């Protein structure tokens with residue numbers, strides 16, 4: 001079976017979910033996520049933050065169906081969510097934005113084990129002793145190192161995510177079957193990169 005990375009295309013506008021940006025304060029973590037910030041390294045625990053809710057003034061500027069925000073979160077249009085549900089695709093949690101009826105946050109929930117995690121991944125020290133996260137994780141795991149899902153109608157990723165100095169970067173992989181569905185539906189904003 002063929003597998004693809006769903007690579008988000010470059011964005012014309014900046015979008016943030018967990019951070020806010022203003023002339024007065026610059027870029028900072030939204031107040032409601034203060035409890036999700038690591039006291040040592042300052043990174044936000046993205047998953048617990050997203051599960052605690054999203055501010056009503058978060059609005060996505062985009063004409064695409066699939067996009068990556070500047071804080072590393074994948075958002076999907078209502079149309080893309082509908083296409084995934086209609087085709088019984090699994091592997092994601094859809095968190096609708098309370099203030100923007102056009103988009104949801106798309107969180108991977110099918111995270112597979114990988115063997116030999118050092119394979120094709122670079123872990124940049126230091127590792128935070130409080131939250132256990134590296135300063136950076138670069139690269140995506142080789143397919144052969146992943147325990148691939150048995151259901152071909154799945155979005156998935158590995159338990160280890162890419163990470164930059166500020167945040168994790170959400171990523172999705174899928175089978176050729178799912179990629180073909182998205183291509184047929186002309187889902188905008190995604191490039192299919194064979195892995």
Ligand SMILES: [Zn+2]
Pocket residue numbers: 038039040041042043128129130131132133
């Ligand atoms: Zn930390």
